[in-house]
Amino acid sequence: MEEIEISSWLTLDALKKKADIVETVGNLQTGHSMSVFCQIEEDYLELVYSDAAANVLRRYEDKDEFKEHLERRKGDDGEAPYENDRDEEDYQEEEESEEEELEAEDESDSY
16 A cells, blocks of 8 residues: 555545545544545545545555455444344344243233
8 A cells, every 4th residue: 555645635636536436434524534435547546535634645556455444444434334243043032032031920920
């Protein structure tokens, strides 16, 4: 990965206009930065707009590195999918056992 500091959002905007945008992560209205992941010809780029730090242009070596950093940025920004440690079957089994316990308590209270 190569990284270049960019002083102006206008420069990033000019690159963005020529690029095929893959995904945008973050929001300058709700946060302090926004990353635009895009491709121009054979170059995989990340345009980082920031109101708190330097603006940056990152160029990735290949598509795999590009995708890896895209997923990492989503995680940093809280956009990564939630990974549940329990699967749906475990949840349903636990719910059923709780219902059975409640029914057993109700039956014992009625005597």
